[in-house]
Amino acid sequence: MPRKHRLEFPGACYHVINRGNYRTNIFRTEGAKLAFEACLFEACETYRWRLHAFVVMRNHYHLALETPEGNLVTGMQWLQATFANRFNKLRSEHGHVFQGRYKALVVERAGALGQVCDYIHLNPVRAGVCTVEGLEGLRFGSYWYLQRPTRRREFMVLETALVEAGxxxxxxxxxxxxxxxxxxxxxxxxAGKSKAYTNMSKGWALGTDRFKAALLESPDVPDSPRAWGIVGAREVRNQRQQDMRARCLNALRKNEENVRNDPKSAGWKVAIARFLKEREQADNRWLGDSLSMGRPEAVSTYVGRMKRGEIDDSVYRLLKTTNV
Known part of the structure; x- marks a missing residue:
C-alpha cells in the first residue's frame, strides 16, 4: 500500500503524533525526554518552525507545529532520525525507536489550532499523570514554558492557546x-468528552468544512484515496462529493428547497446521481440521502432507467459538457 500523502505548503500548521516502537516507553527517563526536547528545539531553529504546543509523554509525543517554509517532511525526517541515532548510541542499541511513520494532521489556524493546543496541554491529565493544577510542574511540555515566559525560545508561539481561549x-x-x-x-x-476529543488525533485535517474543501483544491492532493489511509480517504471522498454536488446544483440553478420538494425520480436528480456515481464514485446510499431520492435501491433503479433511455438524459449530458 502506498504511503500516506503529506500535504505541505508554506504556513501550514500540523498536529504531529508518534509513539515508541511497539508502544515502548522510550521517554521513561528524564534524560530521554531532555534529549528529545533538545532535538525538537534544534529542528525548530534549523527549519524555522513555529512551535505552538508540545508534550513528551512516556511512550509518545504531540506537537502543534507551523511550517512557514512548507518543510514538514524534511524537518521531521531530521528530528526523528537524529533522536533515534542519539538514543541508540547512548544505549549501544540498534533498530527502530519510533512506531513507523508519524501522523501529521493539517490544522486550520483559527479555532482548530487552539483546540489542538488545549488537547496537547491536557494530554497528561487525560493519562492520569497529573491534575490540571499539576500541569505547571510538568517539565516536558509547552505548558511549563507558557507559565515561564523568560524560559521560552524565539520559535515558541505559546500565546496561541491564550488567544484562542478567549x-x-x-x-x-x-x-x-x-x-x-x-x-x-x-x-x-x-476535553471532558473523550469521544469528541479523540478526533483531535484522527482523520487527515482538523478544521471547518470550508478549510478542508480549500485544501482539496490543492494540486498536491492525490486523487487516489488509498494514499490517505482508511479514515482520511473517507473524509476526502465525502468532501469532494459534497463539493461536486454543490457545483451541480449551482450549474442547474437548483437549491436545497428543490432537493427536498421535487420528486425522487426527477430527471435532474437522476442526472446528478448518475454524474456523481461516474465522476466521484458516490454510493447509492449517500446519493439517496443527499438528493432526497429515497432508498439506495431506488437510486440504482432510476440511474439504470436513464442509462436505458427510459428517463431523458439531456441534463446528464449537460453536466458532462459543463465545467462543474
Missing part, C-alpha cells in the same frame, strides 16, 4: 484564566 493576555492574570479554562474543559467542556 483573547487572553500573555500575563499572569491571563495565564491564570487559561488554567481556569482548562479546568472547565476537563469538567464540562470538549
Amino acid at each position: 483573547e487572553l493576555a500573555d500575563t499572569p492574570t491571563g495565564r491564570r484564566c487559561y488554567l481556569d479554562y482548562l479546568t472547565w474543559q476537563v469538567a464540562v467542556g470538549p
Whole structure:
C-alpha cells in the first residue's frame, strides 16, 4: 500500500503524533525526554518552525507545529532520525525507536489550532499523570514554558492557546484564566468528552468544512484515496462529493428547497446521481440521502432507467459538457 500523502505548503500548521516502537516507553527517563526536547528545539531553529504546543509523554509525543517554509517532511525526517541515532548510541542499541511513520494532521489556524493546543496541554491529565493544577510542574511540555515566559525560545508561539481561549493576555492574570479554562474543559467542556476529543488525533485535517474543501483544491492532493489511509480517504471522498454536488446544483440553478420538494425520480436528480456515481464514485446510499431520492435501491433503479433511455438524459449530458 502506498504511503500516506503529506500535504505541505508554506504556513501550514500540523498536529504531529508518534509513539515508541511497539508502544515502548522510550521517554521513561528524564534524560530521554531532555534529549528529545533538545532535538525538537534544534529542528525548530534549523527549519524555522513555529512551535505552538508540545508534550513528551512516556511512550509518545504531540506537537502543534507551523511550517512557514512548507518543510514538514524534511524537518521531521531530521528530528526523528537524529533522536533515534542519539538514543541508540547512548544505549549501544540498534533498530527502530519510533512506531513507523508519524501522523501529521493539517490544522486550520483559527479555532482548530487552539483546540489542538488545549488537547496537547491536557494530554497528561487525560493519562492520569497529573491534575490540571499539576500541569505547571510538568517539565516536558509547552505548558511549563507558557507559565515561564523568560524560559521560552524565539520559535515558541505559546500565546496561541491564550488567544484562542478567549483573547487572553500573555500575563499572569491571563495565564491564570487559561488554567481556569482548562479546568472547565476537563469538567464540562470538549476535553471532558473523550469521544469528541479523540478526533483531535484522527482523520487527515482538523478544521471547518470550508478549510478542508480549500485544501482539496490543492494540486498536491492525490486523487487516489488509498494514499490517505482508511479514515482520511473517507473524509476526502465525502468532501469532494459534497463539493461536486454543490457545483451541480449551482450549474442547474437548483437549491436545497428543490432537493427536498421535487420528486425522487426527477430527471435532474437522476442526472446528478448518475454524474456523481461516474465522476466521484458516490454510493447509492449517500446519493439517496443527499438528493432526497429515497432508498439506495431506488437510486440504482432510476440511474439504470436513464442509462436505458427510459428517463431523458439531456441534463446528464449537460453536466458532462459543463465545467462543474
